[in-house]
Amino acid sequence: LGEIRSGEFAREWIGEDEFAVLSLAGPAPGADILRSALELPLRIAGFDIHPTLSIGAVQALGGEEAPEAAELLRRAEIAVESAKSGGRGGAAAYGRSLESDGLSRLALEGDLRGAIGRGELTPFYQPIVRLSTGALSGFEALVRWRHPRRGLLMPDQFLPLCEEMGLMSELGAMMMHEAAAQLATWRTNHRASGELTVAVNLSTGEIDRPDLVSDVTEILKRTGLPPGALKLEVTEGDVMRDPDGAAVILRALRKAGAALALDDFGTGFSSLSYLTRLPFDTLKIDRYFVRTMATNEGSAKIVSSVVKLGQDLSLEVVAEGVENAGMARQLLSLGCDYGQGFGYAPALSPQEAEVYLNECYVDGAAPVKARG
Numbered sequence: 001l002g003e004i005r006s007g008e009f010a011r012e013w014i015g016e017d018e019f020a021v022l023s024l025a026g027p028a029p030g031a032d033i034l035r036s037a038l039e040l041p042l043r044i045a046g047f048d049i050h051p052t053l054s055i056g057a058v059q060a061l062g063g064e065e066a067p068e069a070a071e072l073l074r075r076a077e078i079a080v081e082s083a084k085s086g087g088r089g090g091a092a093a094y095g096r097s098l099e100s101d102g103l104s105r106l107a108l109e110g111d112l113r114g115a116i117g118r119g120e121l122t123p124f125y126q127p128i129v130r131l132s133t134g135a136l137s138g139f140e141a142l143v144r145w146r147h148p149r150r151g152l153l154m155p156d157q158f159l160p161l162c163e164e165m166g167l168m169s170e171l172g173a174m175m176m177h178e179a180a181a182q183l184a185t186w187r188t189n190h191r192a193s194g195e196l197t198v199a200v201n202l203s204t205g206e207i208d209r210p211d212l213v214s215d216v217t218e219i220l221k222r223t224g225l226p227p228g229a230l231k232l233e234v235t236e237g238d239v240m241r242d243p244d245g246a247a248v249i250l251r252a253l254r255k256a257g258a259a260l261a262l263d264d265f266g267t268g269f270s271s272l273s274y275l276t277r278l279p280f281d282t283l284k285i286d287r288y289f290v291r292t293m294a295t296n297e298g299s300a301k302i303v304s305s306v307v308k309l310g311q312d313l314s315l316e317v318v319a320e321g322v323e324n325a326g327m328a329r330q331l332l333s334l335g336c337d338y339g340q341g342f343g344y345a346p347a348l349s350p351q352e353a354e355v356y357l358n359e360c361y362v363d364g365a366a367p368v369k370a371r372g
């Protein structure tokens with residue numbers, strides 16, 4: 001107990017928005033009692049805030065062994081995470097099964113620390129093709145975590161944690177370096193790969209990163225990639241948060257030699273007048289519209305308007321989530337030039353991507369917009 005109360009120990013183990021309650025009266029006090037004490041509305045700056053409480057319970061004594069204090073807190077934390085994963089305001093009791101719930105946030109957090117430095121996070125590459133010919137036009141780099149014990153993890157399993165741990169700019173820089181170096185190698189080693197591009201995703205807030213522009217300049221210089229070969233994908237939401245600020249940075253990035261794609265287009269609330277003032281090269285139609293365009297007239301209309309918009313503004317249009325030939329045909333009939341999706345290939349390991357590159361026809365006629 002003394003150990004738990006000591007400030008150092010508690011600071012390390014109990015988060016700022018967490019409370020540890022030790023019940024000496026047999027079973028833990030009922031969730032209702034805790035809730036009535038802690039879920040009282042607070043009035044802050046004129047707004048009523050309604051806190052919710054997630055409860056993780058762990059039995060301290062009475063089991064076959066009596067765990068150390070630190071172990072108790074660790075188990076409580078796992079129980080809380082489990083409670084949270086069921087939505088806000090849940091409750092869960094610790095049990096062995098939670099330990100084996102492989103993707104417990106707590107377990108991953110330790111593994112993620114240093115994982116970028118150890119090279120465990122790496123880009124996979126999804127082909128982007130010209131719909132009319134199936135020719136390869138470029139790749140989108142998508143991060144994967146080659147976890148030493150858990151195998152290949154997908155972004156939704158660890159990106160939120162990266163964000164929480166403040167690792168997004170390190171991740172972004174790594175992805176940009178790796179993808180650009182890979183593209184440069186492919187461009188030198190493969191016949192007719194001269195027009196190939198690679199697109200890297202920028203995370204929320206990354207366009208505000210102070211050294212982003214100098215990073216891009218440095219990468220292009222070191223890899224010898226020409227302007228437009230490295231593409232940066234920014235989501236609509238990120239741009240629209242501060243369109244004027246974003247415009248300044250986007251122009252600087254383009255001046256440095258990066259091409260720019262507006263990702264997940266159609267899901268945000270872009271003002272079209274802004275779009276004409278932002279220096280994008282590419283619009284990416286969100287896969288929701290592609291998935292639903294066959295059955296939903298509204299989606300089909302949105303796809304064709306985006307294509308029209310792209311043509312009017314001389315932007316390339318890439319459709320995401322092209323899962324079958326029917327979708328590809330409909331997109332073509334709506335005038336869309338490029339697509340990516342499981343119908344062509346999922347994101348491939350560098351080795352698989354190289355095989356794909358060797359076996360396919362590389363699009364030599366990708367329109368390159370006049371720069372400036």
Ligand code: C2E
Pocket residue numbers: 126141142143154155156159172175201202203204263264287320321322323340341342343346347
């Ligand atoms: P996104 O940028 O929209 O990437 C496209 C996602 O759609 C990828 O998921 C891709 O595997 C998936 N996809 C591709 N074709 C199809 C298809 O035909 N059908 C369906 N249902 N899905 C398809 P992934 O790799 O799981 O990435 C998810 C999201 O994670 C990405 O969405 C992106 O927002 C983020 N992300 C991935 N890698 C990075 C990265 O390196 N940095 C940052 N900041 N975000 C990344």
Ligand code: CA
Pocket residue numbers: 140201233263
């Ligand atoms: Ca993307």
Ligand code: CA
Pocket residue numbers: 263264284286320
């Ligand atoms: Ca997207």
